[in-house]
Amino acid sequence: MGYELSKKEIGERIASLRLKKSFSQEDLAKSISISRPSLTQIELGNRVVSLSEMQRLSMVLGFSLDDFMTKDFLTYQSLKLPEETTDDAIVERISVPILNINKFKNVLLYILERCAGKPNVGETVLYKLLYFSDFNYYELYEEHLTGAKYKKLPYGPVPQKLDSIINQMIDANQLQRIKTEYKGFPQKRYLPMEKADLTTFKASEKDVIDKVIEQMSDWSATAISDYSHKDLPWEVTEEGKDISYNLAFYRELPYSVRVYDEEEND
Incomplete structure (x- = not known):
């Protein structure tokens, strides 16, 4: 039986994988056919991820669902986040403001x-x-x-x-x-x-x-x-x-x- 993950842990893992793959929230949301605000809520741990959404995420982000549910998944992925993950770490994306x-x-x-x-x-x-x-x-x-x-x-x-x-x-x-x-x-x-x-x-x-x-x-x-x-x-x-x-x-x-x-x- 898989490790029991909280919504917050699931969100952190998805955010980490997204950043590793250099996806913006908008791009990943489109790839799995949900809205960007839905993905935002998932990454913040405020929304449940359906099985079909998890399957689509696994295909787009390239992970095994069985591995994802294990306790040490982030360690295996070399993606372990700091113990206290901040919102700005989750939402970081390639969009550097350039002063006009x-x-x-x-x-x-x-x-x-x-x-x-x-x-x-x-x-x-x-x-x-x-x-x-x-x-x-x-x-x-x-x-x-x-x-x-x-x-x-x-x-x-x-x-x-x-x-x-x-x-x-x-x-x-x-x-x-x-x-x-x-x-x-x-x-x-x-x-x-x-x-x-x-x-x-x-x-x-x-x-x-x-x-x-x-x-x-x-x-x-x-x-x-x-x-x-x-x-x-x-x-x-x-x-x-x-x-x-x-x-x-x-x-x-x-x-x-x-x-x-x-x-x-x-």
Whole structure:
């Protein structure tokens, strides 16, 4: 009789095999005729795998079902995970963000164009509007919007290289930096000196940015920071490390922006 595996162990083994074979979640899900969110739930140990699904997984990933059910399967496969497997280890895939500086500048200008007149939109709120625009777009389309990398810092996600990009834009007279006060606290703000080039945006990109602006641009710095701290990509990332875009696929409501049409099995 086979070793009794928990759903979590089954999920970890499938995730490990997928990574070993360099499959994305999307590719593996298509190969075994299930949805990507279903595979996500399997890898997280939240969904039971049917026998027919296991058979398809064994064919695509190249393992024996009998071997899979043994206690030392991962050792045999040279795939043993650390004792405490983290979500970002499970979802790692080949999708390296590459910063598109021109796109980033235009997204920044567009957000400021729409929000610079709002007294609450200082540097802190601006960082979060950029973060949610980038991560919401990636969750929806599995493509990078600006390709900016974000680091987990105590006050929330912060886009890397932002200071140098802003300084370039100030030197080019595209932005103006002002220091002011808001509700008794010092505030750093930016004013757009030119309009964003909307021809650089796809309709889908502008739509995602618009929705982020509509939802969050009236929030205070404290409110938007608190909200970002409960977003799974920020929450599970180690302090000071880059936040993986792929963690956006593990979001739940109210953070998830993708509508999944398949009900998950218990």
